[in-house]
Structures are given as structure tokens and as C-alpha cells.
Amino acid sequence: MQQFLNVTLGGLSQGAIYAAFALALVLIWRATRIINFAQGSMAMFSTYIALVLIESGQSYWAGFAAALLAGLVLGALIERVVIRPVEGGPELNAVIVTLGLFVAIQALAAILFGASFESFPAPFGLSGFSVGEFTVAFTPFSAFVIGSVVVVMLALVALFRFTDIGLRMRASAFNQEVARLLGVRVGNMLTLGWAFAAVVGSLAGLLIAGGNLVHPAYMDPVIVYGFVAAVLGGLESPAGAVVGGLLIGLALSYVSGYLGSELVTLAALGILVAVLLVRPHGLFSRTTARRV
């Protein structure tokens, strides 16, 4: 029973991170119909910026804020400079560009920050809360992970539902041509979409890193899990991505806790294949559109 509780709690906090990462993928997919394979590398890069600041004596929170800001700028910059020229062309071109970025940013990080493992601090304790005589696998840092992901999600909901810019971003995502006719600067909205997505991705990068080791490829597994979570949610729906992230977190935690941690990646791919076979439009698709 205690193990079940621990595995579940661990799964939830990992799942929250996958949810954030999946959300970043979904935001970009909705706006530009591109799967951003460079998301993990971008998050890694902004996390390294936080690490450099923290190692130079700044507080964790200064590094945290700088990383999110770096994510914002990096996202906007990459959309404007690298993605814009291939937008609207064949979809494969954009995918190849993001794969290229994935490799290039990792290489750049290895040159700038070194390719060795470095430990990344956590702002809160990493020992579990005690309930009676048990110690559960839920740490103050886990609470921070879940809390910050929830805050970011609520902020995104508020942005899309209640602000002017959110309305225009949604309009651009649904129909660029018509949005343009109505006076929306669609190009700016796409840049903003990438910027916000990169912030959410950077948050996922920071949370994964907290209390762990970072190196230029440390986000690679998260790309796989985040992608599976996004597909689980149907790629289109931010809410679906969140639920998908939590489900993947839980599932992988159970696999790791009961079957063996070496099976985690395999299980993620198994889930991906199963979802694509059974519900290709995601777990929450209302109608299965089938072309006859």
C-alpha cells in the first residue's frame, strides 16, 4: 500500500512536468502545425542559463526567472529567424528544421557550457513528508513542481480566455487567412505562440533539472514522454495534453515501480503505438473521422 502511494505520488509530480512539456508542443502544433522537436533542446539551453547564473552566486529564483525569460526570447527568436522561412511550405521541411535545431542547440550548449554532468539545485527540500511513521515519496519540491505547473496552466487559460491577444491568437490558430482579413497580425501571433510555448517548455526543463544532474542531452527522454502525452491528448487540446501528461507520468511510474525502471522508455513507446492504433485522434476525441 505504501509503495502504491509512493509510486502514485511520484507519477503525479513527474506527470505534471510531462504535462507542461506536452502543453508546449500542443501550443506550437495548434498555432503552426509543426511538431517542435527542438523544444527539449530549447528548454535545456534556458536551464543552463539558470545554472550559470546560480553558479555565479545568484539565487535560485533569479536563475529561474532568467531561464523563463530566456525561453521567451529564444522561442520568439527561433520562430522569427529559423521557422518563419519554412512556414506554409511542405510540413516535412519545418519538421526537419526543428530536428536540425534539436541537434544544433545541443551541440552549442556542449560548446558553451561543457558536455559533463553538473548538478542543478532545487529550491526546496528533497526528502519526503512524513505521515505518521511512514515517509511518503512526496517532497516539498514535488509540491512546488505541481504548484508551478498548475499556476502556469491557469495563467495560460486566463490568457486565452480573457485577453485580447489570447482571442487573436486563437483566431489565428483556427484560420490564418480569415484572421488576417479581420486585421489580426497573424505573424506576430505565431511568434507569441512560440514564445509562450518556449516559456512553458523551459519551466518543464527547470523542474526536471531540479535536484538532478543536467547535461546537454538530459531532456531527450522528456521529449519522448511529452510527445506521447501530447498524442494521448489528441495534439489539439491543451486540456488533453495536461491529462495525457498526468496519465503518462502515472503509467511510467507504475512500470518503473512494479516492473523495473529499464522498461520505462519501452513502455512509453508501447503506449504511443497503442494509442495510435486504437484512438489515433487521442483519448478524448469525440468523433473518429474516417475517410472512406
Added chain:
Amino acid sequence: MTSPGVSETRYLGTRTDPAPLFAATGVTVRFGGLTALDDVSLAALPREVHGVIGPNGAGKTTLFNVCCGFVRPDAGTLSWRGREIGDLRPHRLAGMGIARTLQGLGLFRGLTVVENVMVGADRFHRSGFLSGLFALPRSTADERRLRERAWHAMSEAGVAGYAAAYPGSLPYPVQKRVALARALATEPDLLLLDEPASGLGHDEIEELGAFVRGLTERMAVILVDHHMDLVMSACDRITVLDFGRVVAAGSPGEVRDDPAVIDAYLGEAADRGGEHD
């Protein structure tokens, strides 16, 4: 072939016209070897409804696409309020005071009716890129004005009762009204209506005609449609296209009796009989 010059002269000679609000002059568009529009001119006068008719493939929609910047003409100029528009880009259209509806409606399917209309009403509210970047909420006064404008346009088009619905759940004629409300919410000086009557029943078309006439109190309208009843009753002037050329232009009465029109448009429609929609 009837020379467009002849009807042009008559068109310009019929009355002393006020300066056109919007004019296309000598517009030519080629798609590869196909000439979709050949030296087409059209002028929309303030507070008038200008109809563009012609058989399928005559170039009506291409002309509209030129007017809203989707298609760049190979030759010819566009002018707005007497000034030539050098580089017409679709996103500048709303700010200039031109709104367009589309044949395919183009409603945002994931946005509710009121949100759809609010995107249209947004042209007056320019929150800057930076304030957007930091997700500053709209000021309450702006928000209220935006909502008021959206509600006004919705009640005018008779869709206020569907505000919270998603467009996909509504019957087609209602969706058309939503698209119209969205265009009206930009408070345009010129409204381009692309086939507003398609998919509507007889009574709805009559209602639409009266509605369009009512709009002339505050804007000019250019409408493209197949429905002769609507075009003849609602329009002040009509331009008839056939194979990308202007074959006639003038008042409904003049156009109706023009042999070139009967030949090109009505004749063809009669020939094709039931095939025509």
C-alpha cells in the same frame, strides 16, 4: 465580343457621379496561361450597393480576391478614397475600413459565436505587441466597448441569441449571419459580400436584400452573387463579367436589357438549364 469600352462610356455618362470610395482600374490577373481577369474596372460609390454578376468561372471571386489583397493583379491599380493603394495586404484591410465575407464563411470553429464576432470588433483595439507579450489584460473600458460592438453587430444580424454556441452546431443560414455579423463588427465603410445568398431559401434571400439595402445608410457594399432576384433588387449598379472581361455595367434596368448580358449570362444559364444551381 462586346467592347467593354462602350458600356464603360455609357456607365460613366449616365449621371454625375460622386467620387468613388473604392475603385479597381484595368485589373488583369493571369494564372499561368489562363487570363482570369482582363482589364476589369469597377468603382464602388459611397452608400451604394454594387453588384458583380456573371456565369461560373467569369472571374467574380478572383476580382474579390484582388480587392482584398489575396491575389496580386498582374496589371491595374486599386484606389481607396481617391488614393492609390500600392501594396494591399489582407491584414491592413480591416484597419482601412474594408470588410469581407467569404464563400466558405471561414468561421473560427473553436471559438463561440460572440468570440468570432469579437475578433472582428477588435480592429479598433490595438493593444501593443509588448503588452500582449506580458499578457496584460484588457482594460475594463476597452473590454466593455469591444463587447458592446460585438453585441450590436450580432443583434443587427439577428444572431445575438446564439452568442455562446459554437458555429459548427448552428444551421447554415445562421452561420452565414454570424459571418455577416463578424464583418459588420469591424464597422467597415466598404463591405464585400461573396455570394451572401448561396444556401439560403427564398424568404431568407428577400430578407437579405432588404438588410443589404439598409446597410447603405452607413457603408458601401459590393456583392457577388448568382441570384438574379437579389442582385436586381438590392443593387444600385451592376458590373457583368464573362470570361474575365466586363461585358456590361450600369443600373439594373440597363444591364437587364443589355443584349451582351442576355447572351453571356442569362443565355448561358438557360442553355445549361437544370445544371445551374
